[in-house]
Amino acid sequence: MPWTRKDLLGLEPLSAEELRLVLDQVKAFKEVSTRSVKKVPALRGRTVVLCFLEPSTRTRASFELAAKRLSADILQVQPASSSLLKGESVVDTARNIEAMQVDAVVLRHNSSGIPVRVAQAIRPSVINAGDGSHEHPTQGLVDLFTILEKKGRIEGLNVLIVGDVLHSRVARSDFWGLSKLGAKVTFCGPPPLVPAAFEGFGARIATRLEDVLPEADVVIALRIQKERMEEQMIPSFRSYARLYGIDEAKLARAKPDVLIMHPGPVNRGVELAPEVADGPRSVILDQVTNGIAVRMAALFLTISAQEPAASSKPAAQTAAVSL
Amino acid sequence: MIDPARKLDGERDLLIRDGRVERVGKGLSDAGAETVELKGLWVTPGFIDLHVHFRTPGQTHKETIGSGARSAVAGGFTTVCTMANTEPPIDSVPLLEHIQAEAARVGLLNILPLAALTLGLRGETLTEMEGLRKAGAVGFSDDGMPVMRAAVMRRALEYSRGIGVPVVSHCEDKSLSEKGIVHEGVVSARCGLQGIPAESETVMIARDLLLAESTGGHLHVAHVSTAAGVAMIRAAKARGVRVTAEVTPHHLMLTDEAVAGFDSRFKMNPPLRTGNDQAALWEGLRDGTLDAVATDHAPHATAEKEAELEHAPFGVVGLETAFPVLYTRGVLEKRLELPALVAALTCRPAAVLGIQRGTLAEGAIADLTVIDPTIRWTVEPVRFESKGKNSPFAGWELRGQVRDVWVAGRPVLRDRKILLQNGETA
Numbered sequence: 001m002p003w004t005r006k007d008l009l010g011l012e013p014l015s016a017e018e019l020r021l022v023l024d025q026v027k028a029f030k031e032v033s034t035r036s037v038k039k040v041p042a043l044r045g046r047t048v049v050l051c052f053l054e055p056s057t058r059t060r061a062s063f064e065l066a067a068k069r070l071s072a073d074i075l076q077v078q079p080a081s082s083s084l085l086k087g088e089s090v091v092d093t094a095r096n097i098e099a100m101q102v103d104a105v106v107l108r109h110n111s112s113g114i115p116v117r118v119a120q121a122i123r124p125s126v127i128n129a130g131d132g133s134h135e136h137p138t139q140g141l142v143d144l145f146t147i148l149e150k151k152g153r154i155e156g157l158n159v160l161i162v163g164d165v166l167h168s169r170v171a172r173s174d175f176w177g178l179s180k181l182g183a184k185v186t187f188c189g190p191p192p193l194v195p196a197a198f199e200g201f202g203a204r205i206a207t208r209l210e211d212v213l214p215e216a217d218v219v220i221a222l223r224i225q226k227e228r229m230e231e232q233m234i235p236s237f238r239s240y241a242r243l244y245g246i247d248e249a250k251l252a253r254a255k256p257d258v259l260i261m262h263p264g265p266v267n268r269g270v271e272l273a274p275e276v277a278d279g280p281r282s283v284i285l286d287q288v289t290n291g292i293a294v295r296m297a298a299l300f301l302t303i304s305a306q307e308p309a310a311s312s313k314p315a316a317q318t319a320a321v322s323l
Numbered sequence: 324m325i326d327p328a329r330k331l332d333g334e335r336d337l338l339i340r341d342g343r344v345e346r347v348g349k350g351l352s353d354a355g356a357e358t359v360e361l362k363g364l365w366v367t368p369g370f371i372d373l374h375v376h377f378r379t380p381g382q383t384h385k386e387t388i389g390s391g392a393r394s395a396v397a398g399g400f401t402t403v404c405t406m407a408n409t410e411p412p413i414d415s416v417p418l419l420e421h422i423q424a425e426a427a428r429v430g431l432l433n434i435l436p437l438a439a440l441t442l443g444l445r446g447e448t449l450t451e452m453e454g455l456r457k458a459g460a461v462g463f464s465d466d467g468m469p470v471m472r473a474a475v476m477r478r479a480l481e482y483s484r485g486i487g488v489p490v491v492s493h494c495e496d497k498s499l500s501e502k503g504i505v506h507e508g509v510v511s512a513r514c515g516l517q518g519i520p521a522e523s524e525t526v527m528i529a530r531d532l533l534l535a536e537s538t539g540g541h542l543h544v545a546h547v548s549t550a551a552g553v554a555m556i557r558a559a560k561a562r563g564v565r566v567t568a569e570v571t572p573h574h575l576m577l578t579d580e581a582v583a584g585f586d587s588r589f590k591m592n593p594p595l596r597t598g599n600d601q602a603a604l605w606e607g608l609r610d611g612t613l614d615a616v617a618t619d620h621a622p623h624a625t626a627e628k629e630a631e632l633e634h635a636p637f638g639v640v641g642l643e644t645a646f647p648v649l650y651t652r653g654v655l656e657k658r659l660e661l662p663a664l665v666a667a668l669t670c671r672p673a674a675v676l677g678i679q680r681g682t683l684a685e686g687a688i689a690d691l692t693v694i695d696p697t698i699r700w701t702v703e704p705v706r707f708e709s710k711g712k713n714s715p716f717a718g719w720e721l722r723g724q725v726r727d728v729w730v731a732g733r734p735v736l737r738d739r740k741i742l743l744q745n746g747e748t749a
Contacts, residue, residue, distance in 0.1 A: 112632070
């Protein structure tokens with residue numbers, strides 16, 4: 001089965017077959033990263049716009065390296081230098097980007113759903129680099145690939161996702177990817193931050209970490225933001241750390257080969273104790289390494305799936321944005 | 324002819340003289356009268372909408388009284404109640420008179436303004452309700468700026484008892500809805516959108532029902548969206564509380580699943596709720612718990628609506644689709660009988676306001692709507708009379724369309740063309 005999607009907007013729409021296909025492609029590109037010359041000509045002559053309308057260091061760096069290793073040209077659009085302000089018509093924004101005759105737009109935005117609407121409006125590939133609390137598909141793929149690499153399989157694993165699930169786009173992408181590939185996902189965190197609705201999609205919801213940590217094969221800790229205290233969703237970082245922070249004492253009751261993951265950046269001493277983040281079970285830096293190969297695969301597959309530039313957009317896609 | 328106030332549903336002749344219905348019967352003739360043949364069409368009392376936003380003064384780029392009036396007439400409405408949350412809000416007699424003067428200049432239909440409940444919609448100081456009532460206000464509401472202080476709502480309901488018009492409450496506890504944009508539930512969780520819990524509506528309905536019960540004031544609950552809200556209103560009516568309520572076509576027709584595509588055409592307040600809520604709204608409309616269908620017609624400029632979902636304003640237009648949508652997807656799909664739908668658009672909203680309209684009984688003002696049930700058409704917002712194109716029903720294929728509208732015995736819409744006062748087409 002070939003890859004046919006011009007966009008990568010989320011892992012929710014993908015089938016298990018499509019996920020496996022991407023993961024195979026990641027493996028091939030990871031091999032490239034181990035060579036002394038790390039560059040392939042796959043996207044030579046193509047232009048990739050990195051449109052990060054929300055602060056990001058590591059995801060942008062990862063996409064930039066990925067595009068460079070594929071020999072693509074890169075255009076950076078940054079908040080300070082762009083006119084892309086709150087309230088601007090999303091469709092206008094999209095059309096302006098399209099008019100630059102680019103091949104792909106890597107889009108990060110603090111509003112959920114923006115990449116979905118942009119992708120409907122324009123011909124270039126749109127890769128979601130994180131939209132609001134919706135999805136972060138390349139981070140989800142990083143986590144899938146890292147687990148696969150370390151554990152040899154995904155099916156049948158117990159994966160525990162701990163923290164602010166409600167506001168986490170990583171948690172959603174992880175959930176869809178892992179559950180489609182047969183893992184059992186448990187969300188654990190303070191009840192205001194763990195939406196019970198996910199039970200309807202097959203997730204298990206837990207409130208007490210000690211109940212679910214012993215059976216976990218993988219623990220993915222999520223970053224907790226200071227705003228959650230202002231919103232009365234958690235009383236303090238200290239009490240969060242006591243209940244949901246992962247330290248050596250809590251890990252004493254976990255499986256000896258449990259993987260510890262985090263999408264970064266880690267609040268050390270809050271989500272993860274420093275000795276856990278840097279400890280033997282942590283694969284956080286492997287996640288960062290794999291990020292480049294994942295983003296190479298995302299750029300390569302989506303751009304390769306585009307129709308020839310001369311052909312017109314399907315009518316249905318045009319209609320969807322004529323508001 | 325369908326006149327639910329008199330349980331009439333059959334072929335009749337109608338004689339109109341001097342703006343009023345003179346006689347209703349069979350085989351009527353009058354030598355001096357102009358004859359209009361409407362065989363095969365439906366004649367109903369003119370539709371009444373308890374809840375529209377015509378954006379005048381202050382936001383006339385979204386809608387004007389003129390464009391709103393044309394939109395209303397094109398949808399079969401002969402009476403609309405304009406909400407007071409304009410800029411500035413209608414919280415004094417001169418502002419109310421400004422609306423009335425504009426309405427008189429436009430003509431076309433009856434525009435009955437509501438006045439603000441509190442000065443500046445700030446929820447602190449009551450407006451001069453008796454003076455506004457005397458000047459023509461048909462109700463009082465702060466609509467989108469719900470009165471958060473219970474003591475203010477209590478006083479308003481007490482006062483309204485002596486004034487004889489309803490207090491219209493947009494029931495929402497802002498501390499629960501916060502920055503939410505869609506119903507809090509499965510869809511908000513999946514899409515990562517901030518939710519508006521059902522309780523933001525239900526706790527306020529509960530509060531206002533208790534206050535209406537203790538004060539004896541007439542509470543009208545705007546745009547009910549939750550199953551629990553319907554249940555509380557039903558129970559309150561059963562114990563004699565003076566409460567009436569309305570429901571919108573979009574809450575009857577759509578659920579929060581519509582928002583999963585991140586399209587702001589489905590963003591309104593209260594938000595689209597679940598299928599369970601939707602079923603309860605239909606049940607409430609059937610059993611009379613919900614008195615009227617009101618559109619909450621809320622036009623916005625296209626560019627405003629195209630912003631990110633968080634920043635796009637709440638609201639949808641509804642006047643030009645209300646009847647055809649509810650007929651096609653309500654009556655034809657057996658969710659509601661046709662006379663019940665007509666009642667919810669005519670005599671029942673008239674009863675909420677206590678106005679002598681909404682029927683074609685002999686002696687009544689001759690406001691009437693003529694419907695061609697055979698027309699098939701597709702909703703194309705660019706063709707709306709309203710300046711607002713923000714319809715959640717764009718692209719829907721519908722059956723039945725309003726053909727003619729008469730206000731006080733004078734045609735204002737004929738063969739879907741709007742007529743000016745001198746009979747020219749607009």
